[in-house]
Amino acid sequence: MPEERCGYTNEASTLPDVGGVCCWRPVWDGTDRCVWHADVSQKPADALAAATGRRFDGAVFRGVSLNDVEWFSERTFVDARFVDCNLRNADFTGTDLRGSRFRETDAQWATFCDANLETAEFDRSDLRFASLRRSRLHHVVFANARVNEETSFGDRVVYEAELAAVDDADDRSKRFEAARWTYRELQRVAEKNGLSRSMRRYYHREKEMHRRLLWESRAYLKAIAEEGWRWTTAYGSSPYRVIATSLAVVVLCAVLYPLTGGIQETAGGVAITYEVENPGTTPGGFLSLVFFKSLYFSTITFATLGYGDIQPIGEWARVVAGVEALLGHVLLALLMFVLTRTIVWSN
Template sequence: MTPPTDRCGHVTTSSGVNDAGAVCCYRPTWRDGDRCLWHTETVVPTPAYEEHVPAADERLDGANFREATLSDTSFLAGCSLVEADFTDAVLDGADLSETDLRRATFRDVDAHGTSFRGANLHDASFVFADLRGADFRDARLYRAGLTDVRLNLETAFGDRTVYEDEFDAASGNDVTARADSVQWVYRELQRVYDENAFPERVHAYYLREKDFRRRHAWRTGAYLRAIKLAGSRWIMHYGTSPWRVVATSLVLIVVCAGLYPLTGGVQEVGTDSAVTYAIEDPADTPGRVLVRAFLKSLYFSVVTFATLGYGDIQPVGQWARAIASVETLLGSLLMALLVFVLTQSVES
């Protein structure tokens, strides 16, 4: 059915946009044009928009805001603006929270301080956009294109994407879909912050992505991957913290040093007569003997961890030798991890 000549008649098909569907605008034409205020090809002055404030949930799909000045406005918050065009618009300080902006275009837009909080930006496109100070917390950013955008430390995406909350509540096939969304958003944020030279934000979202991968692995039964990620988290903070590797190494050395005297002891063979340092009952052993046995075991533990193999002290008994073998293997692994993490730190 063709709309009357005094009606807009603009059709937005929203093809491929879930729950959107086609919509034909039946609003009255604006001035002498053939389209309404929201779909006209001419630049609309800000007062004209303010005189025709839409309802909070009104559908303005396909609206044309090219070169519009909407600074500090809030009348679009909560509206449906699927496939809207904001090319060259000035949006600094505008409130677009809870707005449906799927497939919207933000090219060469000034969105400094704009609130997109809770907005649906699925498949939206930001190109050469100034997003300094913009608020994207709780926004749906899956597959939103952020190309050559400008950010600063006041640009807020939140510590946790909204898709993580949905992942926690999801079941069945939705688990995989939500997991893909979470990981995509965190990777995209890492890329964008890296382009804007904010390494601390890149680091934060990298850790967030790894933490989520670990949670996802546990939930989906990929236990081997989950254990691997959990170990990476605690030992080297996903390859980002050499201090954690050092701390883990020190803990291993001290623990093994405490176990040697209790599992057969260590024997000093570099003297005229072999001396064994072992403890059968710590409660009945004098303090001086405990300290001496621990110090000798600590020395042996350091030598074993570092695979130096001086040979002046040897483990006594099968359990002590087994512990020494395990410590040697773990020591080699931890030293290799330390080199890897240090290399990563230098390259980044």
């Protein structure tokens, strides 16, 4: 390599889809590298803006003010380093930034839409109001990065959006895993920045990806369990789902008791049985009375308060009562768990 040329080399082995590259630009300002690869502070922005070409792998930006610049867009900056830079309103649309490091960099209002940020690192960098819609974020590291509710990652990460156009089972599995990993990382970042609403949203998306992957992987037992977790608790995040499920169990059992042997109430030494053999021929008034008594019995059974002066009659009615008591234990404990989690997330 001639001494007047930069000679920076990026090996193809790390990213075979882009291939290797050797920088042939002239050395700059007495350094042994070009203006892009010289590891010095305060590079002139006009010299950077005048550069030609699309490959700037390994570029070094240290203490440079590049706010509002647009020439990053649609170029390759693999393994670039941004240290203590001002990147406000900078446009990185469609930029390949894999493996790049942003340290103590102000990227407020910057645009990273459609950028590839896989394995990149944002260390103590400010991403408030930035847009990262449709960016590839698998294995990106947000180390003490600042975000806010206006930091946009889109409604769905790009890996989930790509599933609709992918048929190969292995490719779909990889995208499911990439989507799950990305949602977990976004959930962690949101939690670190006190964004409870965003944290819950990313938590739900990660669980949705896991549920869909279980079905596609034909892990049916786990998938059914995940469906139950989803419908009864919204993946452990909604006490209203637990309450609705509990009410459904109470009402269903109240309907079943009169049809499976009935219940018997003892009052003043007299035993009265409430049973319905044929609902179609039973008077409406009696049906209402039976349902009221059955609903009362179902409620105290679900709440595990004991049978009291009402007892189930018949083998099947006792089975229903036993199952309901068990479900009552489980759902009430689950309600306490979900309520506690909701309070913690709210804080």
